[in-house]
Amino acid sequence: DAGVIQSPRHEVTEMGQEVTLRCKPISGHDYLFWYRQTMMRGLELLIYFNNNVPIDDSGMPEDRFSAKMPNASFSTLKIQPSEPRDSAVYFCASSFRTSGTGTGELFFGEGSRLTVL
Amino acid sequence: GDSVTQMEGPVTLSEEACLTINCTYTATGYPSLFWYVQYPGEGLQLLLKATKADDKGSNKGFEATYRKETTSFHLEKGSVQVSDSAVYFCAHGSSNTGKLIFGQGTTLQVKP
Numbered sequence: 001d002a003g004v005i006q007s008p009r010h011e012v013t014e015m016g017q018e019v020t021l022r023c024k025p026i027s028g029h030d031y032l033f034w035y036r037q038t039m040m041r042g043l044e045l046l047i048y049f050n051n052n053v054p055i056d057d058s059g060m061p062e063d064r065f066s067a068k069m070p071n072a073s074f075s076t077l078k079i080q081p082s083e084p085r086d087s088a089v090y091f092c093a094s095s096f097r098t099s100g101t102g103t104g105e106l107f108f109g110e111g112s113r114l115t116v117l
Numbered sequence: 118g119d120s121v122t123q124m125e126g127p128v129t130l131s132e133e134a135c136l137t138i139n140c141t142y143t144a145t146g147y148p149s150l151f152w153y154v155q156y157p158g159e160g161l162q163l164l165l166k167a168t169k170a171d172d173k174g175s176n177k178g179f180e181a182t183y184r185k186e187t188t189s190f191h192l193e194k195g196s197v198q199v200s201d202s203a204v205y206f207c208a209h210g211s212s213n214t215g216k217l218i219f220g221q222g223t224t225l226q227v228k229p
Contacts, residue, residue: 004160033216042221043161043206056216091160106153106217108160 002026004109006092012115018080021112024073025094033106034067034077035091043091049075082116089113119144123207123220130197130227138192138223140181140207148209150174150183150190151217155204164192164205197227 005024013019025032033048047057052069060067064083069075079086089111095104124139142150149168153161165174170185179194190207207220 031216035219043219045216045218048216093160105151105163105166106161108162110158110160 004092004094004107006090006109006112008112009110010113010115012117013082014117015083016081017116018078019082019086019114019116021077021090021092021114023075023077023092023109025075025092026096026107027073029094029096029107030072031095031097031104032069032075033093033095034075035093037089037091037111038087046077079114082114084116087114087116119148119209119218121207121209121218121220123205123223125221125223126204127224127226130225132199132227132229133196134227136192136194136197136201136225138205138207138225140190140192140220142188142190142207142209142218144188144209144218147185150181151208151210152179152181152190152192153206153208153219155206155222157203161206197225199227199229201225202227 007022030051034046036044036046046059047067048055049069065079067077091108091111093106093108095106097104121142151166152164154164155161165176167174167183170183173182181190181192204222204224206222208217210217
């Protein structure tokens with residue numbers, strides 16, 4: 001079975017440019033999460049969706065960041081304009097919450113490494 | 118607010134040594150607890166989990182017990198291998214919100 005698929009795996013861009021990261025969750029999963037990982041701050045939850053609806057975006061650092069989930073099989077995280085401090089690995093994860101057993105396991109993609117020069 | 122605190126790394130051990138990585142949490146209610154592992158260049162993957170107090174999660178020789186009285190979920194392994202070298206993340210999840218809160222990660226390096 002295909003896991004969570006992210007693209008691009010690596011992105012190098014210049015400050016001020018728009019960056020779009022993409023994620024395809026595992027089919028049948030109803031939760032999708034975007035995390036950012038840096039050495040300084042560790043793993044930070046940016047936003048998550050349930051059934052394509054954003055539930056909590058309190059981790060989105062600034063208005064420059066936006067995320068969408070137009071359908072159950074696709075999500076994007078956009079940074080416009082990008083800045084050097086946005087350099088990080090961005091992970092997408094999906095899960096299926098089984099009722100009565102609490103939080104379901106998160107399945108992570110391999111991440112998108114972003115470098116903003 | 119909800120949080121997870123792990124012991125700071127890096128942790129460097131010789132092969133076959135015993136491992137303990139401490140993890141404590143603060144949360145409202147009774148969350149599920151998890152350990153995830155991240156190998157170089159990869160995403161995180163679930164190592165083990167426990168969903169209620171006194172539950173013990175185990176996998177690949179690793180164990181962790183859900184201790185409600187001490188709000189802890191320490192990761193242990195009796196004999197580590199070089200292949201266990203990775204970053205280990207403790208996390209807790211809310212059955213209400215469906216999201217996981219991760220600790221900062223602990224890097225484990227096992228030397229032959």
